Amino acid sequence: MTSLLSVQSLSVSYGPIEAVRGIDFDIKEGEIVAFLGANGAGKSSTLNALVGLVPVTSGKVSFKGQDITDWPPESLAPAGMTLSPEGRRVFGALSVAENLRMGAFSIKDKAAIEAAWDRVYSLFPILHERRDQFAGTLSGGQQQMLAVGRALMSSPKLLLLDEPSLGLAPKIIGQVFDLISLLRDQGVTLAVVEQNVSMALEVADRGYVLASGEIVASGAASKLARSDALKSAYLGAA
Numbered sequence: 001m002t003s004l005l006s007v008q009s010l011s012v013s014y015g016p017i018e019a020v021r022g023i024d025f026d027i028k029e030g031e032i033v034a035f036l037g038a039n040g041a042g043k044s045s046t047l048n049a050l051v052g053l054v055p056v057t058s059g060k061v062s063f064k065g066q067d068i069t070d071w072p073p074e075s076l077a078p079a080g081m082t083l084s085p086e087g088r089r090v091f092g093a094l095s096v097a098e099n100l101r102m103g104a105f106s107i108k109d110k111a112a113i114e115a116a117w118d119r120v121y122s123l124f125p126i127l128h129e130r131r132d133q134f135a136g137t138l139s140g141g142q143q144q145m146l147a148v149g150r151a152l153m154s155s156p157k158l159l160l161l162d163e164p165s166l167g168l169a170p171k172i173i174g175q176v177f178d179l180i181s182l183l184r185d186q187g188v189t190l191a192v193v194e195q196n197v198s199m200a201l202e203v204a205d206r207g208y209v210l211a212s213g214e215i216v217a218s219g220a221a222s223k224l225a226r227s228d229a230l231k232s233a234y235l236g237a238a
């Protein structure tokens with residue numbers, strides 16, 4: 001399998017804080033890759049740097065064989081990579097349909113936008129039912145569907161999901177992981193940051209464990225699930 005995304009020596013700093021310290025990883029076409037680690041390990045900073053939401057301090061990011069390091073966020077969706085951010089960040093005062101429309105900002109063709117809406121509504125019929133409702137009035141689970149739906153509007157090749165199950169009821173969490181598998185079956189490659197380690201490793205092919213901005217373990221999900229490095233990363237001992 002060829003690498004869809006290849007990252008070399010990626011570092012991200014916020015002033016004096018080194019959030020990500022020279023990490024290397026790759027994501028192959030068709031994979032689900034989990035990024036795990038305790039709070040503050042650098043997972044969100046990593047995903048945000050991939051889509052240009054925070055600056056890359058040093059290192060190189062290649063997507064589909066092209067150097068995309070330092071590309072601005074608005075050029076990543078048309079290139080085929082989108083992020084569903086932590087905390088959903090839906091626009092509460094806009095309707096469901098308008099939120100989705102924003103995910104298709106780079107699509108000019110009206111028929112293509114309609115097709116994208118149809119695709120998302122067929123994945124999430126509840127969003128179709130509530131398409132004219134303010135997004136702020138949706139439940140947490142529905143807002144999460146909307147955030148994922150918005151990221152899917154540009155038909156990404158690679159979808160980055162930051163904490164998709166955060167704050168959701170246990171019953172809904174299962175649906176989120178079912179969705180991740182379904183999207184992969186539909187040809188989307190996924191990188192998933194998750195605190196729900198066991199469910200993430202059940203659905204993922206591979207994983208990377210971060211601690212203090214470094215990768216401390218990586219490998220097949222089944223192997224990682226049993227690894228001591230994973231346990232130490234959460235106990236803060238890695």
Ligand SMILES: Nc1ncnc2c1ncn2[C@@H]1O[C@H](COP(=O)(O)OP(=O)(O)OP(=O)(O)O)[C@@H](O)[C@H]1O
Pocket residue numbers: 014017018019037038039040041042043044045046086
């Ligand atoms: N905008 C910011 N300004 C300053 N420091 C930041 C900023 N964002 C993150 N950090 C710091 O960078 C480090 C890594 O944070 P990051 O959010 O990437 O970790 P994380 O693994 O995603 O954790 P969490 O699950 O809590 O989001 C932490 O020390 C955090 O406090």
